[in-house]
Amino acid sequence: MSEVYLNGKFVGEVDEPLVFVEQFKSERRKGNLSENANIFYNDRSNDIMVESGKGRARRPLIVVKDGIPLLTEKHISQLEKGEISWSDIIQQGVIEFLDAAEEENALIAFTEKELRSEHTHIEISPLTMFGLATSLIPYANHSPAARMNIGGKNQKQALGFYVSNFLTRMDMDVNLLHTPQVPLVRTTMHDIYSDEKHPAGQNMVVAVMSYEGYNMEDAIIINKSSIERGMGRSSYYRPSIAEELRYSGGLVDEISIPDKDVKGYKSEHDYRHLEKDGVIYSEAVVGEGDVVIGKTSPPRFLSSLDEYNLAAATRRESSVSLAHGEKGVIDFVLITENEEGNKLVQVRIRDQRIPEVGDKFTSRHGQKGVVGLIVPETDMPFTASGIIPDLIFSPHGVPSRMTISHMIELIGGKVSGLAGRYIDGTTFHSEPEEDLRKELLSLGFRENGVETVYNGQTGEQYKAKIYVGNMYYLKLKHMVANKLHARARGPIQLLTRQPTEGRAKEGGLRLGEMEKDTFVAHGASLLLKERFDSDRTIVPVCEKCGLIAIYDEHKNKSYCPICGDVEITNVEVSYAFKLMLDEFKSLCVYPSLKLKNKY
Amino acid sequence: MGIYQEYKEKLPLSLFEEVKEKTKGMPASKAKKVLARVYKAYLNAKVEAGESVGLVAAESLGEPGTQMTLNTFHFAGVAEMNVTVGLPRIIEILDGRKEIKTPMMEIYLKNPYSKGKDIKRLALSIKETTLKDVITEVSANIAEKKIEVKFNKENMKEIGITSSHVISACGKAFKGISIKKTDDGMLIKIKGGEDKINEVYKIKERIKEVYIKGVKGIKQILPVKRGDEFIIITAGSNLNEVLGLKEVDETRTVSNDIYEIANVLGVEAARQAVINEVNKIIEAQGLNVDMRHIMLIADTMCFSGNIKGITRYGVVSEKASVLARASFETPIRHIINASLVGEVDKLSSIVENVMLNQPVPVGTGLPGLVVKVRK
Ligand SMILES: [Zn+2]
Numbered sequence: 001m002s003e004v005y006l007n008g009k010f011v012g013e014v015d016e017p018l019v020f021v022e023q024f025k026s027e028r029r030k031g032n033l034s035e036n037a038n039i040f041y042n043d044r045s046n047d048i049m050v051e052s053g054k055g056r057a058r059r060p061l062i063v064v065k066d067g068i069p070l071l072t073e074k075h076i077s078q079l080e081k082g083e084i085s086w087s088d089i090i091q092q093g094v095i096e097f098l099d100a101a102e103e104e105n106a107l108i109a110f111t112e113k114e115l116r117s118e119h120t121h122i123e124i125s126p127l128t129m130f131g132l133a134t135s136l137i138p139y140a141n142h143s144p145a146a147r148m149n150i151g152g153k154n155q156k157q158a159l160g161f162y163v164s165n166f167l168t169r170m171d172m173d174v175n176l177l178h179t180p181q182v183p184l185v186r187t188t189m190h191d192i193y194s195d196e197k198h199p200a201g202q203n204m205v206v207a208v209m210s211y212e213g214y215n216m217e218d219a220i221i222i223n224k225s226s227i228e229r230g231m232g233r234s235s236y237y238r239p240s241i242a243e244e245l246r247y248s249g250g251l252v253d254e255i256s257i258p259d260k261d262v263k264g265y266k267s268e269h270d271y272r273h274l275e276k277d278g279v280i281y282s283e284a285v286v287g288e289g290d291v292v293i294g295k296t297s298p299p300r301f302l303s304s305l306d307e308y309n310l311a312a313a314t315r316r317e318s319s320v321s322l323a324h325g326e327k328g329v330i331d332f333v334l335i336t337e338n339e340e341g342n343k344l345v346q347v348r349i350r351d352q353r354i355p356e357v358g359d360k361f362t363s364r365h366g367q368k369g370v371v372g373l374i375v376p377e378t379d380m381p382f383t384a385s386g387i388i389p390d391l392i393f394s395p396h397g398v399p400s401r402m403t404i405s406h407m408i409e410l411i412g413g414k415v416s417g418l419a420g421r422y423i424d425g426t427t428f429h430s431e432p433e434e435d436l437r438k439e440l441l442s443l444g445f446r447e448n449g450v451e452t453v454y455n456g457q458t459g460e461q462y463k464a465k466i467y468v469g470n471m472y473y474l475k476l477k478h479m480v481a482n483k484l485h486a487r488a489r490g491p492i493q494l495l496t497r498q499p500t501e502g503r504a505k506e507g508g509l510r511l512g513e514m515e516k517d518t519f520v521a522h523g524a525s526l527l528l529k530e531r532f533d534s535d536r537t538i539v540p541v542c543e544k545c546g547l548i549a550i551y552d553e554h555k556n557k558s559y560c561p562i563c564g565d566v567e568i569t570n571v572e573v574s575y576a577f578k579l580m581l582d583e584f585k586s587l588c589v590y591p592s593l594k595l596k597n598k599y
Numbered sequence: 600m601g602i603y604q605e606y607k608e609k610l611p612l613s614l615f616e617e618v619k620e621k622t623k624g625m626p627a628s629k630a631k632k633v634l635a636r637v638y639k640a641y642l643n644a645k646v647e648a649g650e651s652v653g654l655v656a657a658e659s660l661g662e663p664g665t666q667m668t669l670n671t672f673h674f675a676g677v678a679e680m681n682v683t684v685g686l687p688r689i690i691e692i693l694d695g696r697k698e699i700k701t702p703m704m705e706i707y708l709k710n711p712y713s714k715g716k717d718i719k720r721l722a723l724s725i726k727e728t729t730l731k732d733v734i735t736e737v738s739a740n741i742a743e744k745k746i747e748v749k750f751n752k753e754n755m756k757e758i759g760i761t762s763s764h765v766i767s768a769c770g771k772a773f774k775g776i777s778i779k780k781t782d783d784g785m786l787i788k789i790k791g792g793e794d795k796i797n798e799v800y801k802i803k804e805r806i807k808e809v810y811i812k813g814v815k816g817i818k819q820i821l822p823v824k825r826g827d828e829f830i831i832i833t834a835g836s837n838l839n840e841v842l843g844l845k846e847v848d849e850t851r852t853v854s855n856d857i858y859e860i861a862n863v864l865g866v867e868a869a870r871q872a873v874i875n876e877v878n879k880i881i882e883a884q885g886l887n888v889d890m891r892h893i894m895l896i897a898d899t900m901c902f903s904g905n906i907k908g909i910t911r912y913g914v915v916s917e918k919a920s921v922l923a924r925a926s927f928e929t930p931i932r933h934i935i936n937a938s939l940v941g942e943v944d945k946l947s948s949i950v951e952n953v954m955l956n957q958p959v960p961v962g963t964g965l966p967g968l969v970v971k972v973r974k
Binding site: 516517520521523525529532533535536572574576577584587589590 | 649654938
C-alpha cells in the first residue's frame with residue numbers, strides 16, 4: 001500500500017507502487033497523460049508524488065528501453081530534413097522531460113558507451129548538464145568546475161553587441177563594444193545561440209609571461225598600439241530623463257531655460273548648451289555639472305497666504321544635469337509624451353571608453369584580471385616571426401587555479417588563426433588537443449605552442465621560450481572610469497554632520513570598526529582622534545545641570561535655558577554624540593555631562 | 600650560588616628554575632652572562648604600559664577564526680562518537696555555554712590497567728547501561744495493562760549483568776507495578792483500575808531509559824592506545840564519579856566540559872581547561888596563536904570566580920561603561936536601565952571615548968602632563 005499525492009495533496013492509495021509508476025510513465029509516453037506530469041516513487045517513505053504544477057526545473061532526456069535508446073538514426077535524419085519536429089519526438093515518447101524528483105528514480109547514462117540494460121535514460125548530449133554560459137567555455141572538461149562557474153559568470157558581464165536596434169533604444173547603463181568578434185575556438189552552443197549576431201569579445205594574441213612585474217596579482221599588460229587600433233574600445237550610454245509633471249492647483253513643471261530669478265539658479269555657464277526649448281542639442285560635448293535638460297518646478301509648499309508673498313511664488317530650479325564625475329557627448333534627443341500626456345524629454349549621453357589601467361578583462365575560463373600597464377608597441381616583446389602580443393597574461397594565475405582549458409584554448413586559437421578555420425572546443429567532444437598539436441607542427445610552429453621571443457626594450461632574446469597564441473578575451477563592464485573616487489573635503493550629511501557616503505555623492509571613505517582597531521592596537525590614540533574629527537563640534541555645557549547650553553552670538557555670551565546665567569564651559573565632542581544626547585532626551589532619559597578639568 | 604640570588608626575585612619562578620637547571624656546571628662568569636641575557640629577553644617580552652592587550656587578544660583569536668573549517672570530527676567505527684571542533688567549538692567555549700554539544704572525557708588509568716589489563720571490561724563498566732541496551736523488544740497490552748519486555752541475553756552477558764539485576768532496577772524505577780520473570784524476559788503488570796491505562800503508555804516509553812549500570816552520562820566508550828598506554832575516550836562526561844573510581848588515574852583524567860570542571864575542581868582548573876581546550880582546537884587547525892592571548896581571555900572569563908562567557912550576559916554585562924555596553928548589543932535596554940539608577944560613565948575605556956571623539960586612553964592617549972604652576 002502506497003499513498004499517492006497529486007501536487008502535494010493526498011488523492012488515494014495503490015497496492016503495487018512500482019507497477020503503478022511504470023504504468024503512469026508508459027501512459028505518458030503514449031500521450032494519454034500530459035507530458036508535463038512527472039512521477040516520483042519514494043521507497044523510504046513509500047509515497048508516490050505526482051507533480052504537474054509550474055515552476056519545476058525539467059530537462060529533456062532520451063528514453064532507454066532494455067539498454068537501447070529509443071532515438072534512432074532515422075529520427076535524426078528525419079529531424080535534419082525537417083520532416084518531423086522536436087514536439088513530434090516528444091509525442092512519440094522518445095524524449096521526455098524529467099524534473100528533479102523523477103530524476104531520483106532514473107538511472108541516466110552519460111554516453112552511449114556506458115549504456116547498460118539497467119539504464120532508463122541517456123543524455124541527449126553531455127553538454128546539457130551545463131547552463132548556457134558554461135556551455136560557451138571551450139574545453140571546459142579540462143578545468144575544475146568552480147572555475148568554469150566563474151568563467152560563465154564573467155561572460156555575462158562582458159561587453160558586446162547586445163541588440164542591433166540599440167540606436168532607437170533608451171536603455172539604462174548600456175555598453176557597446178566597438179569591434180566585437182566571433183571566437184576562433186568555438187563550442188556547439190555558439191552556433192545554437194547564433195553568436196555572430198551578438199558577439200561579446202575579441203580574439204587577441206596572448207603571451208604567457210611576466211613583464212617588469214606589472215602583471216602580478218592577476219594583472220594583465222596591454223599593447224598600447226592594439227588599443228590605438230581599436231581593441232577593447234567601447235561606448236557607454238546613459239539616458240537623462242525629465243518629465244513635465246502636473247501638480248494640484250493647476251501648477252505644472254516647465255521644460256525651458258530657467259530665468260535668472262528662479263530659486264536655485266545655477267550659472268549661465270551651466271546652461272550654455274541648452275537650445276530655446278530648454279533641451280540640449282545633439283553632439284554637444286558635456287562635462288560634470290552641465291545642464292542637459294532645463295526645467296523649473298512650482299514652489300513646494302504654497303499656502304493661501306503666500307499668494308501675496310512674491311518671494312514664495314518664485315519657481316524653483318529642477319534641471320537635469322550631469323552628476324559628479326560624468327562626461328560625454330549628447331547622442332540622441334527624444335521629445336515625446338508619456339501615458340499621462342505629460343511632456344517627456346529623454347536625452348541619451350554617450351561616452352567613449354578606451355581601455356585604461358584598471359579596466360577589467362577576462363578569458364572565458366575564469367581568469368579575470370585588471371590592466372596593470374599599457375606598454376608602447378616598441379617596448380612589447382616580439383616573436384621570431386615578428387608577432388607582437390596584444391596582451392600579456394601572468395603564468396602565476398594558472399597552477400593554483402588549474403585552468404587547463406585556458407591553456408588549450410591558446411593552442412586552439414593559434415591553430416585556428418594559422419589554418420584559417422574555426423576550432424570546435426565543445427566540452428566532452430572537442431577536437432583533441434593532440435590533433436591540434438600535430439596540426440600546429442605541420443603549420444611550421446613548435447607543437448607545444450612556445451616560441452622564441454625577444455625583449456622589446458633591449459632586443460635581446462629571452463632565455464625561456466614563451467607560450468604564445470590566440471585567445472578570445474572579453475572586456476568586462478567594470479571600468480575604473482565608473483569607480484575611481486577620492487575626496488579630501490566635501491559634502492556632509494545634514495543629520496549627523498558626518499561625510500556623505502558613496503561616489504555619486506562625493507562621499508568620504510569610511511574608516512570602519514576594524515580599521516579603528518588597528519589604530520587602537522598600535523596605541524595611536526591621538527591619530528585616531530584626528531581621523532574621527534570629521535564631525536567635531538564645540539558645544540557649550542551648563543556646569544550646573546550638565547545639559548547643553550545656548551550660545552547667544554548677539555550678546556557673545558552663553559546661558560543655560562534651565563539654570564539661566566550660570567557657569568558655562570565649551571566642550572569639544574563629536575556631533576554624533578551631541579545628537580545621541582538629544583535622542584536620549586526624546587526617550588525621557590536625562591543625560592547629564594559632569595565636566596572635569598583634563599589637566 | 601651568589602649569582603643566582605640576584606635574579607631570584609627578578610625572574611618568574613619557573614623561568615628561574617629552568618635557567619638554574621640548564622646552567623648547572625657552567626663557569627660562574629658564563630652563567631652570569633646567560634642570566635643577564637635571559638633577564639633582558641624577559642623584560643623585552645613584557646607588555647608595555649598602555650598596550651591594548653584586550654583588543655590585540657581579540658583580534659589575534661578572531662582573525663584565525665575566519666580560516667577555520669566548520670566540520671565535526673568523527674571517530675571511525677563508533678556511532679554517536681563525534682567531537683565538535685573548529686569555530687563552533689571555540690564559540691561554545693568562549694560563550695561559556697553550560698550545555699556543550701559533545702561532552703567528552705579522556706580517562707587515564709592506573710598502572711596495571713593502563714598497560715591494557717581488563718581494559719574492555721573496565722570500559723564497559725564505565726559506560727552507562729540503560730534498559731534499551733539489553734532488550735530486543737517492548738510490547739504493551741493495554742487491555743490487560745501489561746508490558747512484555749524481551750531481553751537480549753547476549754548483550755547482558757557481555758555487559759555482565761543478570762536478569763534479576765535488570766528486574767530489580769526496573770522495580771525501583773517505577774511505583775505501582777509488579778514484575779514477573781519470564782523465559783526470555785519479564786512481564787510488567789500495572790496495578791490499579793481502568794484509570795491507569797495512560798500509565799501503560801508512559802511506562803512503555805520511559806522504561807527504555809531506566810538506568811541499570813555504569814556511570815551516568817557516559818553514553819559511549821572507546822578504549823584507545825595513546826603512546827604506550829591505554830586510555831578510555833568517552834562520549835558524555837561525568838567527572839565527579841569517574842574520578843572516584845579506583846582504577847582511574849585522577850591526576851591526568853580530563854573532561855572537556857568546562858562547567859563541570861568548575862563544579863568539581865574549582866575555577867582555577869576551569870581557567871586552565873579553557874586555555875587547553877582553545878589551544879587544542881587552534882593547533883588542530885594548524886593555526887598559531889600566542890598562548891598569552893588565550894590566557895588573557897581565560898582570565899577575563901574566570902576572574903570573578905564563576906565562568907562568564909564573552910556574551911552580553913557574561914563579561915559584557917560587567918563592563919563599567921554604559922556606552923560601551925550599549926554599543927555591543929541591545930542599546931536601548933542598557934540606556935533605559937542605566938537611567939533608572941542614574942549610572943555614571945567615567946569614560947575610562949576605548950569605545951565610549953571613540954563615541955565622544957576624545958583621545959582613547961591607550962598608547963599615546965594614556966600619559967597626562969603634570970605641570971607645577973608657580974604662584
Ligand atoms: Zn543648566
